[in-house]
Amino acid sequence: MFGIARSSIRVRAVLALAAVTVVTAVTGCGALGSVTPKASSSGSGLEKVTLKVSILPTTDLAPFWLAQDSGYFEAEGLTVESVIAASGQASLTKAISGDVDIAFSTYPPFFTAKSTGAADMELVADATSVNAKSNAIVTVPNSPVKTIFDLAGKKIAITAKNTASDLLTRSVMQDHNVDYGKVNWVLIALPNIAAALQQGQADAAYLPEPYITQAAKTAGAIPIVDINTGATQDFPLTGYGATKKWVRENPKTLAAFQRAMQRATHDATNDRAKVEPLLVRFAKIDEDTAKLLTLPGYGSIIDARRLQRVPDLLLQLGAIPSPIDVNSMIGPQAGR
Structure with missing residues (x-):
């Protein structure tokens, strides 16, 4: 009787071990820890997987280039194509016309477009602010x-x-x-x-x-x-925007873009060594200049109270005819 019991125990142990082996093979978990699966590059769940972003070849774009170069967009399932614009206004025009999905610009054109009714734009990511000597x-x-x-x-x-x-x-x-x-x-x-x-x-x-x-x-x-x-001082300088229609139609794609930019901005802010080679490659700056220049203050998540300074200054200097509440122009922010 005891022999039968011991035999049953051994059978159950073998079956349990087999089950554990199957689970381990499926999940990739081993005795030394777990293997994190790589982020899918198929863009599953995103409304669109290829984004066009109009940019200017300036030091403000370092986090964007870092997100491209380090695969942060790819990790979010995105393929991001950059389109060079002649100015911030030209960049904005490309988004309004549908030539690009997201536009990079200094902030004033976004607010002047709003004040004149030229476009219903939403601000989707911060980029830079003025730094000492920048x-x-x-x-x-x-x-x-x-x-x-x-x-x-x-x-x-x-x-x-x-x-x-x-x-x-x-x-x-x-x-x-x-x-x-x-x-x-x-x-x-x-x-x-x-x-x-x-x-x-x-x-x-x-x-x-x-x-x-x-x-x-x-x-x-x-x-x-x-x-x-x-x-x-510390004045908000540049950011990314898209039409309200595009933001409403592509919430998951926008969130993926924002997460990649937040990650890249953190890296650019904390490690200048990652920024300088990108300025040489993409902004066409020589290595000596890249080492000497003062970088702007990089940011990614929009702070409405800080950004309100821009339309307030525009109003004060007569560039727009009436006040603009920044909150009415801020799109959804990933991580908030």
């Missing part, structure tokens, strides 16, 4: 401008009216009681501003990095005031 008004040694107090009545180069370059320059001048109404604004593309300063086409200019460092090397440009002061 944006400045600069001059050159042979210019009549030596300090910010010399700017009234002079020629100042900006990229376009009602852009970040225009608004931030006027705000800083206002902080120093300099009359920007007397300025002769000269519209020049960022890559051409250093040469314009050298040739006397402009007496001073608004420049972000990497153009500050490049202009210092090629034209001896000297910052006369840091934008990261007064009313524009």
Whole structure:
């Protein structure tokens, strides 16, 4: 009787061991821990697996390039194609027309589009804010401008009216009681501003990095005031947006894009060594400049209270006719 019992126990033990072996084979769990399955690249569950994003080749895009280069988009099931735009406004236009899904831009065009009724855009991810020495008004040694107090009545180069370059320059001048109404604004593309300063086409200019460092090397440009002061300290600078229609139709795809960008932004913020090679490859910056330049403040999740500063400044400077509540323009945020 005891022999029969022992035999039954042995049979049950063998069956149990077999069951454990089957479970282990199926789940990939072993005695030393577990093997995490790789994220599917099939995009299962996403409304669309290929995204087109319009961008500008600036230092602000480092987390985006990092997400592409490190496979963070792929891990979320996305294939992301970048489309170069000539300006933030041009980038926004591509999203409005449906040529791209998501647009990168400085923030003012998103709010001016809202104020004029040109498009119903939603902001879907933060990108950068002003950092100390990352944006400045600069001059050159042979210019009549030596300090910010010399700017009234002079020629100042900006990229376009009602852009970040225009608004931030006027705000800083206002902080120093300099009359920007007397300025002769000269519209020049960022890559051409250093040469314009050298040739006397402009007496001073608004420049972000990497153009500050490049202009210092090629034209001896000297910052006369840091934008990261007064009313524009830590000012929200750039972000990503999409049409409200696209956001409503692609919630899972948007969340996947946001998760990849959040991961890449964390890496870019905490490890400059990951950023510099990407600037050389994608922003076409030489290695010395990539090492010397001041990076902007990177962000990914939108903070409504902080971002409200942008339309408030636009209203104060007369760039939009009426107040805009940022909360009405913020799309769903993954992780919140």
